[in-house]
Amino acid sequence: MEEQQTICQNCESPMEGSFSYCPNCGQKTVEDLTFGVLFNNTISNYFSYDARFLKSFVPLVFKPGFIARQFVNGKRLKYLHPAQYYLFVSVVFFFLFSISTRSGQENVDKMLQKGMESGRAFAADSLSAVKVVDSLALAKSMEILENPNLNIPKEDLEVLDSLKRSRTVNASLSDIEGNSLNTRKLDSLIAAGATKKEKLAVFGVTDSTGVFARTMATQGLKLYESSGQGILAAFYDTIPISMFFLIPIFALILKLLYYRRSRFAHSMVFSFYFFTFLFIVLSLILLVNFVVDIPDWIDWLVALSTIFYLLISLKRFYGQGYFITIIKLWILSFTYLMFVLPFSFGVMVLATFLLY
Template identity: 25%
Template sequence: MTSELTPSEKDPLTKNKQLAFSESENVVICENCHAQVNGMYCSQCGQSVESTLKYFWTVILHLLDDIFSFDSRANRTLIPLVFRPGFLTKEYIAGRRVHYVPPLRLYLFISIVFFISLQYFIDTEEASNFKSNANNADVIQQIETKLTTIDHLIETSPNEQASSLRKQKQQLEHIKADIAQNEDDNLSSLASQLAQLSLDESLHDQPMQKEKYDKLKKQLELARNAEKKAKPKGFTIGNNKDGSFTLPFLSDSENIKLGKIVDGLETKANKAFFEDPKKLVEAVIGKMPQIMFVLMPLFAVLLKVMFIFSKRLYLEHLTVALHSHSFIFFSILLAELSGLARKFLFDNSYETAGDLFNVIQMCIFIWIPVYLFLMQKRVYQQGTLLTTVKYMFIGSIYIIMIGFSAAIAFIWGVVDL
């Protein structure tokens, strides 16, 4: 039995007339089934009336808007995110979602801002030493000029005088290295003062200058020794007494190959750490967003296991994970901004206002664990004692997970250097 064709299907001309008529009457016709549409979607086939054929930049802007759009919902989301533990999660699970930023979008936005800001904070710490580095650069330039002069004199001087000049050259090179490294502000300052005296031609003709020179030289030697003792020995990944790294389930030949890989990573990591630590930190931080995005569903699995009798779906636990991490990142971001404000105020002699931001920063770091405890208690609605036990256990496991994540980020960052 065949269905009877409609007039428009029998006669294509009739179909075109109907479409032309509908357009003239401002009636929307579905492009898929040609039924009349009232609204944004066809009631017959479900297709949207909005065309998918758009300019490329329009598609990109819509995509960015879907990810980052923070309209009036942002105010209704960020305030309870910080001050009302568990509120957003309970609202989302209860189905009241239209007034708030979705959990995944909220996490993506905050995490991107957070990890980008870490780079900025590193830069500001480096910038704080710019002034001293600039002053030391002048001293280093003077030392290099003096060293060039000494080299010329050594070539044309008698042996005894040349020997004295070589000792002076060696002393200046040590001072130059102390200033250039700038690992210790006190050591760098002493070296700079000693360099100024060393460059003074009238040093040996003035007893006071000579006494000051000897005193600074002794202080610098003590500072050098203290700096050497405090200097870290470097990274090591070995799990044996001899510093090698082996795994019991691998054969000897496989452990030898593994040891060579580990030795290469150690060498690369130590070189990066002592030569350009900022670059190493940037590489590690650059890997954290991807690793945290993988860690998120694993943390949700941990919540599912710990609250297995709560009869909650996995996506509900994932919502808890997304909201809790969004809160942690946002709070740390606020704490870092408070730290910057405190430093700025102290540098400009506003100690009282600086102390206020110091208190704010401390309160934020205290509020983070308290907030997470209250969030767990309100979302899962369990007693205080049981919540405390589970909170401590989940926290311990999560710290281990963060440790593994940091190790992976470190190794991954070193490999990509």
């Protein structure tokens, strides 16, 4: 008796009715689309959360440099791809990081709002405290100033001293007014519902202003109107994006240090796996602190232990002795911490301001 054939719902290829999977495309022949199936497919397709994730976890954490060397040597189906592994772990880490820093972001927002409100109130109070100099004293003082060869009586010296003090006060008030004039005018325009063009004019923006200067003024206006609310959250949002540039730079430094021992692609594999391990450690620190408040010195000690992990990883992956590896680790750390990270921080601050 001939076995009944069915049609695959995905590729529409004929197959035997007893098949559980299509021999052409690999899809299950019978699979109801439940929430569990949808969730599992999402995780599997976008994060490759399968057996390779667990198989890669143990050697990644407990055998520094081993999994990167295995992947470079050709065992690429046995372990999870380094970029996919990094993507999954980084999503988990930044999710936990956003939760743990939420209260801090709210506190910063409150401080910024309070600081801006206090600054505006101080400027307004200072400008209203203008002292009027007595006209008679002013006249006498001006006469003394115009005749410097006269013998100046004691009472006239007191008048002159009063004039100097009044000039000092007025000069300081002029400085305050010069610094706060734009903000006072801007506050008035905002309260009156002025157009964006009118408010930007306070920043000196005209029709001939360049694109960059106009953009900076526009972002400054937005920051002023919102009292800096959400600026820290916007900065945190730039960190995941910046990592896609920091990892290749890290790999490039490794390539220069080991230019005879590996290709740039090999250093990229090593970098992806190392930063994956780094995010795993940081995620565990955050998770534990959600349950138990661990002392900060323990958190820092665990975080700094990743340096020793990096040392062993470099030795195993590139195959050089500990002495040479320590020297190159010092060069790597010094270059990355003293030049790459500060420059990246500045770029992140600028990007935060421009994208705020």
